[in-house]
Amino acid sequence: xxxxxxxxxxxxxxxxxxxxxxxxxxxxxxxxxxxxxxxxxxxxxxxxxxxxxxxxxxxxxxxxxxxxxxxxxxxxxxxxxxxxxxxxxxxxxxxxxxxxxxxxxxxxxxxxxxxxxxxxxxxxxxxxxxxxxxxxxxxxxxxxxxxxxxxxxxxxxxxxxxxxxxxxxxxxxxxxxxxxxxxxxxxxxxxxxxxxxxxxxxxxxxxxxxxxxxxxxxxxxxxxxxxx
Numbered sequence: 001x002x003x004x005x006x007x008x009x010x011x012x013x014x015x016x017x018x019x020x021x022x023x024x025x026x027x028x029x030x031x032x033x034x035x036x037x038x039x040x041x042x043x044x045x046x047x048x049x050x051x052x053x054x055x056x057x058x059x060x061x062x063x064x065x066x067x068x069x070x071x072x073x074x075x076x077x078x079x080x081x082x083x084x085x086x087x088x089x090x091x092x093x094x095x096x097x098x099x100x101x102x103x104x105x106x107x108x109x110x111x112x113x114x115x116x117x118x119x120x121x122x123x124x125x126x127x128x129x130x131x132x133x134x135x136x137x138x139x140x141x142x143x144x145x146x147x148x149x150x151x152x153x154x155x156x157x158x159x160x161x162x163x164x165x166x167x168x169x170x171x172x173x174x175x176x177x178x179x180x181x182x183x184x185x186x187x188x189x190x191x192x193x194x195x196x197x198x199x200x201x202x203x204x205x206x207x208x209x210x211x212x213x214x215x216x217x218x219x220x221x222x223x224x225x226x227x228x
Contacts, residue, residue, distance in 0.1 A: 008071075009168050009200040010036035010059060015068035017054055017223075028054050029065070030223035038167075041194045041201045043211035045228060046220035052204040055220070056170045059202070060093050061085040073167050090118055094161035094199075098173035100153045102145040108132060108156045109141040115163045131159045135189060151182035158186065162193050169193065171203045175210065187213065 017029040028051045036042055044052050057063050059070060061077045070077040073092050080088060089095070102111050109128050116124035132141050135155045145153055154174055161169060171190060175183030187210050193199045203214060211217045217228040 007038050008035050009038050009040075009073055010034065010202070011069075011071040012059075013069040015055075015058065015070060016066045017051070017058065017063075018066045027223050029058075029225075032068070032223075032225045034218070034225060036200060036202060038200055039194070039198050041191065041203070041215045043203045043205055043214040043217045043228075044220060044225075045205060045208065045211050045217060048206075050220040051223045052220050053172050055225075056095075056172050056202065056204055059168075060089060060095055060170055090115065091164065092167050094164070094166040094169040096154070096157050096161045096169065096171040096174045098176045100145070100150075100157045102153055102156060102160075104145050107142050107144055108137060108148065108152075111145070111156055112160045112163055115160060119164050121164070128159075128163065131163060132156070135159055149182075150177050151179075151185070154178060154182075154186055155189065158189055158193075162197075162199065165197055165199070167200060169199050169201045171201065173204055173206065175205065175207060183207065183210070 012032055012034040015029055015032040018025045018027050032055065044055065046052050058065050059072060061080060065078060072088065075088060109125060109132065112128035112131055113124045116127055121127060129141055132138060137152060137155055140148060140152060148156065175186055178186065190201055190203065194201045205211055211228070218225055219228040
């Protein structure tokens with residue numbers, strides 16, 4: 001018999017995040033509970049400062065909550081040490097940031113190869129080249145981030161985040177710095193990863209139109225998660 005978590009990539013219970021602000025405790029996330037089943041494309045919307053990026057960071061183990069439970073692929077994220085968290089992110093979680101976060105001294109090819117090399121994937125550079133070709137960047141593999149447009153940089157970031165075929169892809173406002181057409185193209189790439197590889201996607205976005213194209217949309221309001 002399979003684990004209770006087999007069909008839920010994310011299970012969050014009673015998650016609270018408070019941060020000090022001007023001598024008081026600011027509640028960023030207020031008793032959030034969430035299940036995300038395998039293969040779902042979930043959008044989380046809400047105004048700036050509502051806790052969206054904080055929620056993604058906690059799911060990825062980039063920060064510790066004040067209280068509550070976060071399980072990703074059956075592992076309790078809040079109880080893992082740094083080595084175990086690094087392994088979870090390397091094997092299970094891909095993360096796409098709004099600001100790309102590419103390594104400026106590496107080419108597009110080398111950026112995408114980094115997670116493959118860390119995972120000891122044979123022929124990492126060949127695999128990275130194939131991935132870049134699949135997203136229309138075959139002719140840009142030897143370019144450095146500063147030589148790429150914003151849309152190209154974000155596609156490289158997406159290829160890097162999905163290189164190891166993670167069970168979960170977290171995307172934090174990935175279209176926020178892009179024009180409408182380029183943002184739509186990136187959303188299509190996310191959808192393709194979701195449909196063709198079965199990767200569960202959690203997309204944080206201000207774009208209500210893109211959110212409406214996802215399987216499910218939730219909204220954060222003052223740290224409280226509910227229906228859009």
